[in-house]
Amino acid sequence: MSVGMAAPRAPCACDPDRSRGRLFSEPPSKTRSPFRRDCDRVIHSTAFRRLKHKTQVFVFHEGDHYRTRLTHSLEVAQIARALARQFGLDEDLTETLALAHDLGHPPFGHAGERALDACLKTHGGFNHNAQSLRVVTSLEHRYPEFDGLNLTWESLEGIVKHNGPLTDRAGAPIGDYREHGGIPFVIADFVKTYDLELWSFASLEAxxxxxxxxxxxxxxxxxxxxxxxxxxxxxxxxxxxxxxxxxxxxxxxxxxxxxxxxxxxxxxxxxxxxxxxxxxxxxxxxxxxxxxxxxxxxxxxxxxxxxxxxxxxxxxxxxxxxxxxxRHKWVMRVMGEAEQIVFDLFTRYHQSPYDLPPEWLEGAAHESETARARRIGNFIAGMTDRFALTEHQRLFDSTPELR
CATH class of the missing domain: 1.10.3410 (putative deoxyguanosinetriphosphate triphosphohydrolase fold)
Structure with a gap:
């Protein structure tokens, strides 16, 4: 079969008509499969739009032609659909997972992730893959009957298992999760309610x-x-x-x-x-x-x-x-300054919570130290590069130009 031709539907593909469903029951769409509906929800989410101003390697203002998390995700989706078509897989589910895989990335790429992980070290740390799950299950507020996007089981599974199984069959962390403190708390807490079978491999689409x-x-x-x-x-x-x-x-x-x-x-x-x-x-x-x-x-x-x-x-x-x-010295310098911006913001919000927007203070009065730190982490993780720089300029006398 030539590279561009679509294969017949494979028996091992995920079948939208046999989806394991959603955490919150919804009537089916009259015009879209469950997986197409998932993909549309990702595309219309606030977190997806923010990817256009989140660093891949170069900060957004360094040039119009460098990749951002958004353009990266679109390129991943194009390649993924091309492969899914060859194997007779469900292209809508494949596209959903390609477009959603970086929703949890903070500003400034891996530099921002390192900084947030250090800030939250005593509160469970930060993992962008786990944050993607949090985005689609709780942080998006677009629907009247639930938080998150209420994606199908298959989409949630693919997001969580982007890098493969997280545990062995007995539930013990494996690979990087064994070496770096266990399963991220976001995932560990969620699967108590909605089992994503962390021990198994994900679908072919994932x-x-x-x-x-x-x-x-x-x-x-x-x-x-x-x-x-x-x-x-x-x-x-x-x-x-x-x-x-x-x-x-x-x-x-x-x-x-x-x-x-x-x-x-x-x-x-x-x-x-x-x-x-x-x-x-x-x-x-x-x-x-x-x-x-x-x-x-x-x-x-x-x-x-x-x-x-x-x-x-x-x-x-x-x-x-x-x-x-x-590890180029120029990239390292800019990313070091970006990390410091994240450290500064986290410290400021921690010391002065009322610098957070009012909607991020709702219910915060009596929460634990860990809950407050995670709330701040969620707020910073949702920032674009541009907004993080603007917030830093608002709260501090001097802000690096990141150039």
Whole structure:
């Protein structure tokens, strides 16, 4: 089957007509499947709109052509739908998970997350994946009968398991969760009410959205790094995979200018990684033969993945970007200043709660120290880069320019 063709519906795809439902019962839509309804709710949410002014790597005012969390999410959705179409999966659920996966990110990207995690260290910490769950289950206030978006079980499962299972079958944390203090309290508390089966793998739709996230940010961070002048196309010859692509581009287009040369490399990389996922996933699916979405969940290993060789090459891209982009002295300086802004805001709101907007003070009079700290964390996590800078300028005499 060619890359662009849609496959017949797979037996192991999530079926919207057999969804496990919603936490709060609602009458079905006359015109949309449950998963399409989920996707529409994400797109119309306040948190999704805020992503347009949240940092991916570069702060919003550094240039109009750099990615933001919003454009990143749209690119993830495009790649994810392309893969879902090939495997006969539910494209609406796949798109929902691609668009929702970063809803919990605070301002200033991973710098903001590090700062909030440190501020909340004695109150359960901060995890952007857990915050995404909080956004769609409690922080959005758009409906008269419930808080959050009341997404289907399958959408909530995919958001929570973006990085795979969180526990073993006995409920003990695994992987990073074992190493870093256990299951985030947001998730641990929620599953007491609505069991998301943290021990199992997520649906194929969720696995597709997760690997599309990797493909998108590998490619577009290269694009943004080239645009920012942090490295050039020839620097990428340090990795065999991109070296081969650059050599082929130079053979076909010997006089290509550097901007188009970089754009062609990014395009080739995306196509290669999508094809590599498709090939390896077909091999794994043929061997496993899942006949239902629950077969996928119980399989014990991911079915949508890179082969070991491609995974090694993809890890090399991440290592290159870490060295030449994320840890570039200019990026590190700006992100250090961004972290300080988050620290300053948290400390100020903690010491002077009435600097918070009135709606964020409702019910706060008699809450515990932990509840108050988490309330402040929720407020800051919802900020855009621009609003965080504006708030800092309002509350402090001096604010870094982040340039």
């Amino acid at each position: 696995q597709v959205a997760a690997i599309a996230d990797d493909i998108a940010y590998d490619a577009h961070d290269i694009d943004d790094g080239l645009r920012a002048g942090l490295f050039n196309v020839d620097d990428l010859k340090a990795m065999p995979l991109t070296a081969e692509m650059i050599a082929a581009i130079d053979r076909h287009y010997p006089r290509l200018d550097q901007d188009r040369r970089g754009a062609e490399l990014v395009r080739e990389l995306i196509s290669y990684l999508i094809g590599a996922v498709a090939s390896e996933a077909r091999r794994r699916l043929d061997l496993a033969g899942p006949q239902s979405a629950d077969d996928v969940r119980r399989h014990g290993r991911p079915l949508i993945a890179f082969s070991p060789g491609v995974a090694e090459a993809e890890a090399g891209i991440k290592a290159f970007l870490k060295q030449h982009m994320y």
